[in-house]
Amino acid sequence: MAFDDIPKIALIEDDEIVRQATSQWLQLAGFDVASFCSGLEGQAAILSQDFDAIVSDVRLPDTDGLLILETLTSNQIRTPIILITGHGDVDMAVSALQKGAFDFIEKPFLPERLSERVKEAVETYRAQASTQVRHEYLASVSGLEEVLIxxxxxxxxxxxxxxxxxxxxxxxxxxxxxxxxxxxxxxxxxxxxxxxxxxxxxxxxxxxxxxxxxxxxxxxxxxxxxxxxxxxxxxxxxxxxxxxxxxxxxxxxxxxxxxxxxxxxxxxxxxxxxxxxxxxxxxxxxxxxxxxxxxxxxxxxxxxxxxxxxxxLPPLREREDDALILFEHFAVQSNPDYRPLSSADRKAIQTYAWPGNVRELRNVAIRFALDDAISVMEILSTRPSSTTEETQTGVPLVIQLHNFERKVLHDSLVRHQGHISEVMLELDLPRRTLNQKMQKFGLNRADYTYTNRSK
Known part of the structure; x- marks a missing residue:
């Protein structure tokens, strides 16, 4: 699913001063805001247009925010809604959240808090929508597409x-x-x-x-x-x-x-x-x-x-959003009940260069699906991995350093066809240190004995 770079927000507020101030603040925070003074007018726009999030007052002259929420739910519109009121209480907050509201904020509120919650709502919505599209794609593929995903x-x-x-x-x-x-x-x-x-x-x-x-x-x-x-x-x-x-x-x-x-x-x-x-x-x-x-x-x-x-055959880094699709495919194969990807996990998958391509991605996906206590970034920052010659734009420094060190060791082993004494001399490393690093990066001397080839 493709989204515009600038998230589009629907703001429903009958108080003109509050509406203008809130709209300006959200625009300064980087959102495209469509403002409505009428609840029914805003509801009609939401039913006919695509928005990334909704901010609505609860008490409106022609309806209320809870009824708008119910209408959207009955029409299977999953756009997250943040409800705002100066008359709220605990029962109203609980009712709103039970009916599916993303959050409930009482007036007066700090503008920073609202913009932060809107940002989180947008990220959640886009992630869920993209995940749903990927799941539908994986469920619908057949023939050659089922093999080459x-x-x-x-x-x-x-x-x-x-x-x-x-x-x-x-x-x-x-x-x-x-x-x-x-x-x-x-x-x-x-x-x-x-x-x-x-x-x-x-x-x-x-x-x-x-x-x-x-x-x-x-x-x-x-x-x-x-x-x-x-x-x-x-x-x-x-x-x-x-x-x-x-x-x-x-x-x-x-x-x-x-x-x-x-x-x-x-x-x-x-x-x-x-x-x-x-x-x-x-x-x-x-x-x-x-x-x-x-x-x-x-x-x-x-x-x-x-x-x-x-x-x-194109490398994975040149295949747009296929990395996320393949990651979820391998994760589900390994554990159908694996936990959802966080926004940080998705960003790591999309920005990492995947020098080991689909084979490396499959390994990371399986590890992630089988261990609820580890994030994708933690796996990438500690795993032994091959690398490309280029600097990996957007990849954390710790990963690039790991990849570079592994490549230096790998290239030396190739040059000397697995002769450890010659590698020690070239890299000025004690035998114990070299063994520890080879074990750390998954480098096996036997892989370099017969051929002088790149892995």
């Missing part, structure tokens, strides 16, 4: 592109940052294609030691090498008639690129230790974090074989 234009275009490429049955390269959902997109391409009834076979090229790559992709015959006690079907053969997903393909060793290219060109595979050419019919979807055409260690001929279709 988001109302932003970028996500709409992505779903349209997937639907088109799925029908074409061509090889595809998916570009996107870590955690942005590349495997989910690849799975969707498979499920929407004619190959949906056959295997979807994912393999992370960056997680396989080079010595095991050939056997993993092509399989082996019994006795092909020490320890090969029985025949093993490789990933390419297993994906026959289905889809092979090569994640982090930029990490594939050059010798394997040659073998994969030949298999794709000839539509055959030969197991390690075997002589038989086995026919395969598969679709290849590759994923990378950088443009393979500019990658010095990636073969151009394999690039052209794979680069028939391209999908650029």
């Amino acid at each position: 988001g109302r932003s234009r970028a996500m709409q275009q992505l779903r349209e592109q997937i639907a088109k490429l799925a029908r074409m049955d061509t090889n595809v390269i998916i570009y996107g940052e870590t955690g942005s959902g590349k495997e989910l997109v690849a799975t969707s391409l498979h499920n929407e294609s004619r190959r949906y009834a056959h295997h979807f076979v994912p393999i992370n090229c960056g997680a396989i030691p080079e010595s095991l790559f050939e056997s993993e992709l092509f399989g082996h015959e019994a006795g092909a090498f020490t320890g090969a006690s029985k025949k093993r079907i490789g990933k390419l053969e297993y994906a026959d008639k289905g889809t092979l997903f090569l994640d982090e393909i930029e990490s594939m060793p050059l010798p394997m690129q040659v073998k994969v290219l030949r298999s794709l060109q000839e539509h055959t595979v030969e197991r390690v230790g075997g002589n038989k050419q086995i026919a395969i019919d598969l679709r290849v979807i590759a994923a990378a974090k950088e443009d393979l055409n500019d990658h010095e260690e990636f073969r151009q001929d394999l690039y052209y074989r794979l680069n028939v279709g391209q999908i650029y």
